[in-house]
Amino acid sequence: SFKISHLEELFASTAYINHVYHIARDQAGCRMLQHKLDEGSAEVFNAIFSEVLANCVELMMDPFGNYLCQKLMEMSTPQQLQLVLDKACTALVRISLNMHGARAVQKLVDVVRTTPHVPRLVAALEGSVVALTQDPNGNHVVQRCLEALPAEAHAFIFRAVANEVVEVASHRHGCRIVQRCIDAAKGPDRHMLVGAICRSSYTLVQDPFGNYVVQYVLGLREPQANAEIVRSLLGRLAVLSRQKFSSNVVERCLQLCSPEERLAMVHELADPRSLGELLRDVFGNYVVQSALSVTPEPDLSFFLSHVRPLLPSLRANGQGRRIAQKLEKKYPQLRGSIERGAGGAAAAGAGG
Structure with a gap:
């Protein structure tokens, strides 16, 4: 870390430009670099940007450097964001799994959403959706994609979740992502997600986290989905009613299913x-x-x-x-x- 007197000396001239990588990793130094950006000089911005760009993967995952990266992204043009993606895309999943990196990637999602670079961002995350949903940091990146990216860019998340619905829904973080996917999905995508949950409901109702996903679908009050869930439980109610997690789902079915389905259960x-x-x-x-x-x-x-x-x-x-x-x-x-x-x-x- 830098002594404050040394930082003041560096910032008294343009000498700091040659030490941006190290200064950005210091708490006080990172703040001083952000103040420099606030002063609004294009020359200073470009100089800091090019220094950060060279080490952006490491700095996005740094406890202090990530804040400088976020500020630079907010101020970048679409062309500059393309340069960030050129550098970061191959490591984007690794960055997303990092506590500090996840914040920087969420900011990247926010700033890229109105540019032509959304497909590149999607391509970088596409193969790792399941791993991200199960990670305490990565799941926030997936949630930000659902919140911020245009609707047509959500399909890669819906597909991955539907294909591995038991693995994702049976996880502490993943079960929340499945619910957010249902909220965000429309038409065929929603039908695909709900259908995948219904087909796996017998397994999910017995899981500490999966049971909440089935209850969430029941709460949508879609007659076809509720009927399919009840069908998958019938014939097994005596066992499911004596288990902690599945017994909650059986009670919910009794409350929300049709009179005909309720009678079969009774x-x-x-x-x-x-x-x-x-x-x-x-x-x-x-x-x-x-x-x-x-x-x-x-x-x-x-x-x-x-x-x-x-x-x-x-x-x-x-x-x-x-x-x-x-x-x-x-x-x-x-x-x-x-x-x-x-x-x-x-x-x-x-x-x-």
Whole structure:
């Protein structure tokens, strides 16, 4: 790092021009270079620009140099931006994966969007979209592309995400990118993304991050998509309702699907072979409660008729007792099941 007295000496003349690379990597020096740019001399801008250009890949990833790079990009002509791309394109993914570099690349996206250079930027990132979506820095570059680039330039992101939807959506950062893609996509692109998620929904609902992506699609309330998601879960509801992540999606399906799909789910959940286990399960009992709360008559009576015989055994432990009390409070028609159960047992005993 430079002593402030040495910096002042360099900036007193044009001597600093020969040391731009090193000065830009110093906190105070970088600020002084930015002040020089603010003074508005074309000669000074061109001199600093050519020095930075020679080392722009390193400086874009530097804790201080990246700020100078961003300022230069903001002030550059389309021709000068072309020179930056000439230098940076081959390393653009590496820069995007760097904490400081990601900021510089986001600025590059902002300034390139109104120039003819968008296809070059896209070509530099195109093969690495999945890696970028999963990176704590790179995912911000992908998000900026979705926010800033013209709509026709988004297709490379949509394609990559749709082709690897399980890998991207099952990731802490990637799951957010998938949701942003759905927001940004229109027409066939949106259809492609939603379709890819629906086809993989059985896998995604069981994932800590993927389940949120499926819930996001359900929230769009697109009948065809919701029907496809429900179809992929039917036949497996007893297992999915007892898992932490997928049980949330089953509840969401019950709330958002069509009456016909809901009825199919209710009939499966009411199956006496698995209903008792669901009621006793830490996640499954919430699914049953959700199903009951959205089921209208006469199907509600059908469902409750399967719940009623299970209440005596449910009361055998503390958690089960609480669930039984909650159900009887909400559905008074279940009350008396204990007495009937006890009476039946006594009669059977007397008969023996």
